Amino acid sequence: MSDISAFQFETLRVSNPVDHVLHVEINRPGKRNAMNPQFFKDMQACFKKITDDPHSRCIVLSGSGKHFTSGLDIMEFMPMLMTESDEDVGRRSFQLRRLISELQESFTVIEKCPKPVIAAMHSACIGGGVDLACSCDMRLCTYDSWFEIKEIDLALAADIGTLQRLPKIIGNHSLVRELAYTARKLFSDEALTAGFVSRVYNDKKTMIHRAVELAVEISSKSPVAIGATKLQLNYARDHTVDEGLDYICSWNMGLLQSKDLLIAGQSSLQKQTPKFEDMKSKL
DSSP, X not given: OOOGGGOBOSSEEEEEEETTEXXXXXXXXXXXXXXXXXXXXXXXXXXXXXHHOSSOOEEEEEEOTTOSBOOBOHHHHHHHHOOOTTSOHHHHHHHHHHHHHHHHHHHHHHHHSSSOEEEEEOSEEETHHHHHHHTSSEEEEETTOEEEOGGGGGTOOOOSSHHHHHHHXXXXXXXXXXXXXXXXXXEHHHHHHHTSOSEEESSHHHHHHHHHHHHHHHHTSOHHHHHHHHHHHHHHHHSOHHHHHHHHHHHHHHXXXXXXXXXXXXXXXXXXXXXXXXXXXXX
């Protein structure tokens, strides 16, 4: 089991419901799980620890309280965004660029994490919540869920990943542009039809239960093969087919020599469940 004492954060609650599975909850229910500056710091720290944790193999990401998340906590970010009249615009621009880059990295760490992350969303998922969901491997939701690219109503262009990842997730550029230009709500039935989510459940309790079951199934596979598969899928998304094929050739030169192949083969012949070693955290 993972050492949960190492996963203590101000805005996140981390638990270990079953072996090899971590459950990360956004934990600001009194603020509708709004994303304040500390949340972004916690996300980076949390998923870097998860990447280094030798026992975790799959992660469920959800929100506590009534909503998955209401998005960016505008009130806490406003002082950072206000421009002083006598401050040079060029210097201020570089400061804002660093801020945006840090916010982006807080979700990119999920994408870079070698362990699959399942977003289990309920009720509202607004603004930054869509950015967050897009960085996850799989997305589940409840029937009362709705999603909104809200930034356009704040005279902003979404800048933490939605505009870059969502078109590649659903493959419907017309729908993406409609949602981004209008900020209209995407409800769970349409989200399922569009391919943004893969499952819709009647209630949050059932969804979390099913998400953990899915995580357990994934965790039963070779962690070497799962990590490599995630890496290849992310690479293939951003490269040509020929580049992707060449990339998997380079990786499988080594991976095909993993003892996990022997374990999987023997277990299949013996009709037994294979048992794979945990990954090492560091050299």
